[in-house]
Amino acid sequence: MASQKEKEASQDKLERKDKRKRIDESIEHCTHVLSVLLQKPEMWCHPTFRTVRECIQVMKANPQQFPPVIGDNTPDGTAYSDNNAVSRKIPSLTPSYISGIAQYKDVDVALSPILQVVSATMKYESSTEGKKSNSIHFTHLRLCDGSNDVMVGRLSMHISHEGNKLRPGDIIQLDVFTPLRFTPSGENDGDHRLPAVVIHNYSRIGYAAPRNELNNPIHCVNVTDSIPPVVPTPSDGAHLDDGMEPLIEVTCTAGSRYCSLYGVNAVVCICDANPPSKIDLEIVHQFCYFATTDVQNMNNKKKRNMLYWWFMTNHYNICGKGNRKKPPACLLAAIRKAYPEANGRYVPYEAK
Ligand SMILES: [Zn+2]
Numbered sequence: 001m002a003s004q005k006e007k008e009a010s011q012d013k014l015e016r017k018d019k020r021k022r023i024d025e026s027i028e029h030c031t032h033v034l035s036v037l038l039q040k041p042e043m044w045c046h047p048t049f050r051t052v053r054e055c056i057q058v059m060k061a062n063p064q065q066f067p068p069v070i071g072d073n074t075p076d077g078t079a080y081s082d083n084n085a086v087s088r089k090i091p092s093l094t095p096s097y098i099s100g101i102a103q104y105k106d107v108d109v110a111l112s113p114i115l116q117v118v119s120a121t122m123k124y125e126s127s128t129e130g131k132k133s134n135s136i137h138f139t140h141l142r143l144c145d146g147s148n149d150v151m152v153g154r155l156s157m158h159i160s161h162e163g164n165k166l167r168p169g170d171i172i173q174l175d176v177f178t179p180l181r182f183t184p185s186g187e188n189d190g191d192h193r194l195p196a197v198v199i200h201n202y203s204r205i206g207y208a209a210p211r212n213e214l215n216n217p218i219h220c221v222n223v224t225d226s227i228p229p230v231v232p233t234p235s236d237g238a239h240l241d242d243g244m245e246p247l248i249e250v251t252c253t254a255g256s257r258y259c260s261l262y263g264v265n266a267v268v269c270i271c272d273a274n275p276p277s278k279i280d281l282e283i284v285h286q287f288c289y290f291a292t293t294d295v296q297n298m299n300n301k302k303k304r305n306m307l308y309w310w311f312m313t314n315h316y317n318i319c320g321k322g323n324r325k326k327p328p329a330c331l332l333a334a335i336r337k338a339y340p341e342a343n344g345r346y347v348p349y350e351a352k
């Protein structure tokens, strides 16, 4: 007599066979529908075929993801060959980009690097302390470059939902972005920095099979000596008689990088990479929990406060703490210049 185990195994086998049969039948049916359409194109617009039309639109929009397979018959009657495969243009990834950031090489900021998505994870971060707490989203991508190095790509708030739909293998080109190094702990020590990029805008330009052989995460070279000392912001000691602050311009250079603060080491000034004057305030307004007035009715003080919050949260929260902190001198100046006070007097920044 067959044991219980044997019975179960044969039951399993039957179920698998049944499933296989059902799949074969539906593929056969599907093939039939498509061949009818090919023979009678006048039926294409019929409501019955709506789902078919929609599927085909998605495939046409993503040809890299749905390429023909070698040996398939093509519309011109030839078989699809390897030559066609080579001519499909897969954008090539920028080499040595991530190691360049990690090794403190001169990163060409005019270059829009092409990188491939390894994974995307949406994170929730609390944007406020106290009563009006709400959560905001950040998507952190793992991105690889042409040298198989990997880094974090943190998407700015306004593109985090869209970016969370990116899939492993998607190839993106960065349009507006801030390369940096950061310590996950938020401490300002040079030993455990990782290369990263805050992305303000990108374009998805293609797809290729995800790479199998990625390098281990690279730590930045130990540069404790070449990290500029934390520069006291001019506003610390620059109060006017009545406690207000003037606009103090600073030159943020590699030697005195004012925006290298709170565990973030900026490769270029965060205000050069993403100028405050060019930020669309309507977008910031959608996310800013304390902005209650419409942008068109806002005074410059309110606009500045929104921008301080936007920059501090997008850039410095990458370390997991610290958007309650004072903006760096270069950012204070750039935002005050973009939205000035006629009398030149500014209320000292107070974290909300
Ligand atoms: Zn959401």
Ligand SMILES: [Zn+2]
Binding pocket: 252, 257, 258, 259, 260, 268, 269, 270, 271, 328, 330, 331
């Ligand atoms: Zn700066």
